[in-house]
Amino acid sequence: MMYNSPWLGSPGRSRNMIKIALAYFALMSMLVRGQPPGAPPAKPDSDAVKVLIAKAKKIGGTEWSEETHFFCEAPRPNSPTDPPIEPTKIFDNVYVIGNQGTVVYVIQTSAGLLMIDALAANQVDTQLLPGFQKLGLDPANVKIILVGHGHADHFGGAPHMQEHYGSKVYISAADWNMMENPPPGGKKGPPAVLPKHDQVVTEGEPVVLGDLKVMPVAIPGHTPGSMGYIFPVKDNDKTRMAAIYAGTILTPGPISDAGLQTYLKSVAHFKEETKKAKVDVELQNHPLMDPIQSKLDRLKSRQPGQPNPFVVGQANYQKFLEVMSTCTEVNIERRK
Numbered sequence: 435m436m437y438n439s440p441w442l443g444s445p446g447r448s449r450n451m452i453k454i455a456l457a458y459f460a461l462m463s464m465l466v467r468g469q470p471p472g473a474p475p476a477k478p479d480s481d482a483v484k485v486l487i488a489k490a491k492k493i494g495g496t497e498w499s500e501e502t503h504f505f506c507e508a509p510r511p512n513s514p515t516d517p518p519i520e521p522t523k524i525f526d527n528v529y530v531i532g533n534q535g536t537v538v539y540v541i542q543t544s545a546g547l548l549m550i551d552a553l554a555a556n557q558v559d560t561q562l563l564p565g566f567q568k569l570g571l572d573p574a575n576v577k578i579i580l581v582g583h584g585h586a587d588h589f590g591g592a593p594h595m596q597e598h599y600g601s602k603v604y605i606s607a608a609d610w611n612m613m614e615n616p617p618p619g620g621k622k623g624p625p626a627v628l629p630k631h632d633q634v635v636t637e638g639e640p641v642v643l644g645d646l647k648v649m650p651v652a653i654p655g656h657t658p659g660s661m662g663y664i665f666p667v668k669d670n671d672k673t674r675m676a677a678i679y680a681g682t683i684l685t686p687g688p689i690s691d692a693g694l695q696t697y698l699k700s701v702a703h704f705k706e707e708t709k710k711a712k713v714d715v716e717l718q719n720h721p722l723m724d725p726i727q728s729k730l731d732r733l734k735s736r737q738p739g740q741p742n743p744f745v746v747g748q749a750n751y752q753k754f755l756e757v758m759s760t761c762t763e764v765n766i767e768r769r770k
């Protein structure tokens with residue numbers, strides 16, 4: 435295809451273009467591995483790594499093949515250009531708003547709305563509030579915002595909600611601390627506007643709003659205070675148990691060795707807690723490893739009696755976490 439391309443004019447020009455293309459692919463393959471440009475190129479996978487990838491693929495099967503490929507072979511970060519999704523009611527009491535890379539969940543309770551995450555500050559007017567309007571929900575009813583972890587793509591929209599609607603923001607103590615005392619040499623650019631310090635969310639202390647009880651689980655790794663949340667949802671009046679691992683490491687590159695080890699323990703801990711709670715619904719705040727758009731499409735054309743695409747079953751939910759954990763072992767092994 436490249437040979438017929440109109441921009442390959444003179445031979446000299448085409449050599450340059452090929453050089454540029456090669457440099458581009460080298461850069462992209464480094465970015466895919468989560469390495470910053472300028473880092474040494476990734477070495478080829480060792481046999482030990484290949485064995486672990488094969489193990490992950492076996493666990494994941496066809497149900498989680500995209501997830502296995504994403505975590506073990508082709509991770510990528512969320513991007514401001516991820517296309518918006520159509521705001522959708524996915525359960526009797528749960529709505530999703532956002533884009534294909536990052537979403538928030540809005541849960542209807544008997545005492546108002548609880549929202550998990552808040553998108554980025556610059557997505558409030560373009561995605562968050564238009565989503566509420568499209569769904570016929572009043573953002574002024576958001577009583578609680580549970581933030582998964584203290585990065586601005588999750589809490590950025592929270593100050594607006596606090597200021598205009600009095601929503602209370604809940605974040606773990608460790609991540610409040612990380613946000614309020616950012617480590618030196620962190621992200622470049624102007625600092626994110628922080629929500630004012632409302633509430634601390636802690637494992638073992640359920641967050642209750644009306645008839646909804648959310649169980650927080652501490653899952654440090656991506657950040658010191660990343661949290662997972664377990665809560666009941668209703669699908670055509672049938673109660674299901676949903677979980678969101680709200681501190682997923684998308685690209686392992688920037689995470690320290692110790693961070694990856696902590697993460698591995700956290701996935702194991704979340705696996706235990708979700709098994710105890712009989713979780714059978716899989717939700718993500720960065721649904722990149724398990725694309726959300728196809729689920730929303732299936733939901734749209736769902737006929738009576740057909741399953742809800744977000745309900746994966748208890749055994750499959752556990753497999754989802756096993757793939758996450760095995761691919762983390764892959765990333766640890768790759769550093770040896």
Ligand SMILES: [Zn+2]
Nearest residue numbers: 583584585656
């Ligand atoms: Zn993050």
Ligand SMILES: [Zn+2]
Nearest residue numbers: 585587588720
């Ligand atoms: Zn994020």
